[in-house]
Amino acid sequence: MPLDQQTGPDDAQLVARSLKQDHEAFGQLIDRHASVIVNLAYRMVGNRAEAEDLAQEAFLAAFKALSTFRADSKFSTWLYRIASNKCKDWLRAKRPGMGQQDVDIDEVLDIHVAEEQTPERLLSQQQVALELEQAIQRLPPLYREAFVLKHVEGMSYEEMEEILGVNSDTLKMRVYKGRLKLSRELAALNPTR
Amino acid sequence: MNEHELLVQRFLDQDLSPEERVAFLQAVDSDPILRRQWLNLEMVVAEAAQLPRMTPSARFFTELKAKITPPSLSWWERFYATVTAPQTLEWNLAGAVAAACVAIVAVAGLFSLKPERVVEVPVATVPAQTIAAGTTQQPTVFVRLVLLQPGAQSVSVAGDFNGWDPAQTKLERSDGGVWTATIPLKPGRYQYMFVIDRKQWIADPLAAEEATDGFGAQNAVLDVAI
Numbered sequence: 001m002p003l004d005q006q007t008g009p010d011d012a013q014l015v016a017r018s019l020k021q022d023h024e025a026f027g028q029l030i031d032r033h034a035s036v037i038v039n040l041a042y043r044m045v046g047n048r049a050e051a052e053d054l055a056q057e058a059f060l061a062a063f064k065a066l067s068t069f070r071a072d073s074k075f076s077t078w079l080y081r082i083a084s085n086k087c088k089d090w091l092r093a094k095r096p097g098m099g100q101q102d103v104d105i106d107e108v109l110d111i112h113v114a115e116e117q118t119p120e121r122l123l124s125q126q127q128v129a130l131e132l133e134q135a136i137q138r139l140p141p142l143y144r145e146a147f148v149l150k151h152v153e154g155m156s157y158e159e160m161e162e163i164l165g166v167n168s169d170t171l172k173m174r175v176y177k178g179r180l181k182l183s184r185e186l187a188a189l190n191p192t193r
Numbered sequence: 194m195n196e197h198e199l200l201v202q203r204f205l206d207q208d209l210s211p212e213e214r215v216a217f218l219q220a221v222d223s224d225p226i227l228r229r230q231w232l233n234l235e236m237v238v239a240e241a242a243q244l245p246r247m248t249p250s251a252r253f254f255t256e257l258k259a260k261i262t263p264p265s266l267s268w269w270e271r272f273y274a275t276v277t278a279p280q281t282l283e284w285n286l287a288g289a290v291a292a293a294c295v296a297i298v299a300v301a302g303l304f305s306l307k308p309e310r311v312v313e314v315p316v317a318t319v320p321a322q323t324i325a326a327g328t329t330q331q332p333t334v335f336v337r338l339v340l341l342q343p344g345a346q347s348v349s350v351a352g353d354f355n356g357w358d359p360a361q362t363k364l365e366r367s368d369g370g371v372w373t374a375t376i377p378l379k380p381g382r383y384q385y386m387f388v389i390d391r392k393q394w395i396a397d398p399l400a401a402e403e404a405t406d407g408f409g410a411q412n413a414v415l416d417v418a419i
Contacts, residue, residue, distance in 0.1 A: 034257075038249045132241065180198065182241075
């Protein structure tokens with residue numbers, strides 16, 4: 001999603017007003033960024049209710065720490081970073097086996113794919129989206145995060161670098177591997193592809 | 194990730210130079226396996242961009258905005274918060290100079306209102322009998338003047354209180370040659386003399402204090418106080 005598609009006062013103006021106890025201004029920031037944050041959280045945790053709770057936590061954390069926000073970066077970037085960290089914290093707490101250290105689990109994934117491989121199963125076009133959703137949830141968190149920001153939210157590597165604090169070469173490798181795993185999973189479910 | 198896979202990935206990210214793109218497309222054209230890998234990856238990218246987006250629920254917005262809005266306070270809580278909140282005074286040199294000028298003018302104004310001096314007059318004991326009345330604004334004291342003068346035909350009094358005009362205040366004769374008059378006076382210090390038979394001026398022999406009149410005679414002094 002383009003970060004700067006908006007009308008009315010820009011984020012910096014709304015942040016300045018929020019710092020002067022203008023809660024209406026922060027409400028506008030919520031309206032503006034809620035969709036992206038909730039969708040990002042949803043792709044990361046795969047559950048709507050949890051996604052909304054995490055998105056709320058992210059906004060509240062941003063609201064409380066607004067005085068520490070440095071105006072030399074974008075508010076959206078700062079907010080996405082907070083949301084991303086909230087999601088990773090949640091994944092670590094709920095799924096201890098899917099932490100950051102588990103980014104390179106090709107072998108495990110390959111076994112997983114092999115188990116679900118059913119040659120007679122053919123995917124319809126409508127099924128592809130559903131299978132892709134589920135396959136994204138099975139990606140290691142760091143691949144999932146990079147893939148979602150790049151291809152679901154449509155961000156550039158430069159924006160991702162700023163949000164995630166990881167250099168773009170590393171992010172590209174995570175996106176490459178995420179794409180590759182997803183394509184293998186989908187291909188495995190539909191041998192004709 | 195082998196060399197071909199990496200090439201496909203870079204193609205998807207539009208990371209290839211024009212020459213590399215030509216080489217990649219030629220390789221895809223001649224290698225069905227590579228073409229299949231490329232198409233599968235393209236499908237993932239295309240499908241990901243079209244994944245349905247969820248709309249945050251109304252509950253999400255309601256709850257979140259309620260959490261960032263402070264609870265409404267009573268007038269006392271607002272007042273307390275206002276008077277106890279730390280304030281930062283912003284100032285500049287021009288403002289400070291202006292404030293100093295205002296302060297100087299205000300202090301000078303207060304000094305100009307102060308009387309030059311305050312004189313406190315000690316009040317002596319009044320020889321005449323006095324009765325206070327009319328305390329609403331400036332009290333009036335009724336002073337009874339007494340003179341024993343059995344041989345006089347008329348007695349009057351002249352002083353500060355009647356413009357030294359003996360015709361204005363006459364004393365009444367009582368038994369035994371006692372002449373009396375009761376006159377209303379404001380609190381203050383007065384000089385006076387009795388005038389006997391319109392020609393003889395004498396000071397009150399019962400006066401507790403006398404003062405010179407500047408012409409060699411003595412006036413009786415009457416201090417009237419509440």
